[in-house]
Structures are given as structure tokens and as C-alpha cells.
Amino acid sequence: MDTQKFKEILLQEKAKILEILSTEKELTSKTQDEWSEPKDPEDLANLTMSDDLRKKIYDSEFQRLNEIEEALERIAMGKYGICERCGGTIEEERLELIPWTKYCSTCSKNIGRGR
Template identity: 45%
Template sequence: MSININHFKEILLMRKAELEKILYNISNEINDISKCDIKDDGDFAAASMDSGRDYQIYLNQKKELAEIEEALKRIEEGTYGICEMCDEPIQEERLKIKPYAKYCIICREIIEKEGK
């Protein structure tokens, strides 16, 4: 099986640009909230909750961005689509769902069972 690397590279680059925009916007929102002079306890609690939720989203998006950057590096190195655990090709269907996948489905299940 031969996968179309350029197709996946394009998908990864589009998602990377999307995430960078999201991260920029969230970062600005968090900064705006931290600059507010909130005197009401209820407003402060709501702003803190929003800020905490935004920060968690920020961390999740940042993690996905790092995984995408790693996948793009693997494309440049010629190792994209190869499982990092068993060195077998990652199924194209898996890459369609998660184009930055490092592991084939079997190895991913092993990792999840071992709690890594």
C-alpha cells in the first residue's frame, strides 16, 4: 500500500495554520481577561472559569500542533506513515482520521493497555 504523502502534508499544513490562528486568539482572550479590573465576585468567578477553560483548550490545541509539527518533520525525513513502535505502515484509514498518528492501530492499543 502506498499513501499519497502530499495529500496528508496538505491536510497537516491546513490544520497547522488553523491551530496557530486558534492559539493566537485564545492567547489574546486570556491576556484580555487578566487585564480586566473585576470587582464583583460573581463576575470574577465567571471570568476565572472562562479563563481556565480557555487555558485547557489552549493546552490541548498546543499539543495537537506539536504532534502535527512532528508529523511534518517525519514527512521531510521520509518516515511518515510508518509506526514508531513496530516499523510497519500505518493504515491509510487511520491517517485519514488522525493524520499525525505515530502508531498503527495495534500498537496504539498496546500502548493504551499498558497505560503509557
């Protein structure tokens, strides 16, 4: 397996996420400024929904950033592509789709089923 290829993909994804997180932080600051101005109830409802959505996006991207950083650590330790649950090899096709994954397809399905 070409771990260097996956390292480059992960680094590119990391850069994209850092940009998204930076943009979300700027938008959150703008939203907080808008909160300080008196608004009618409808505007406040829209701001609340917008703020909640931004927070969900931020949390999701932050979690993915952590998963990417963990994958980069596994590459550095020579453990990339090894399932953390069963110790088997993670399919290369799976790594191409989700390069930060920790689990092979079988273990991922079992985790999803609560096994």
C-alpha cells in the same frame, strides 16, 4: 501512499491551530485586563472558570500543533506512515482520520491499555 496529500492536510491543520492559538492569546489578554478591575465574587468565579477553560484549550491545541510539526518532519525524512512503536505501516484510513498519528491502530490500543 500519497504523502503530498497528507502534507497538505497537515499544513491546513497547522494554519487552523495557529489561528486558534492567536485568538486564545488575544482572549487571555482581555481576561487579564478584566482581572485588574474590581469584581464581585461571582464575576471572579466566572473569570476563573473561563480562564481555566481557555488554558486547557490552548494547551490541547499547542500539543496537537507539536504533533503536526513532528508529522511534517517524518514526511520530510521519509518516515511518515511508519509506526514509531512496532515499525509497521500505519493504516491509511487511520492517517486520514488522525494525520499526525505516530502509531498504528494496534499499538495505539495497546498504549491506551497501558501495555
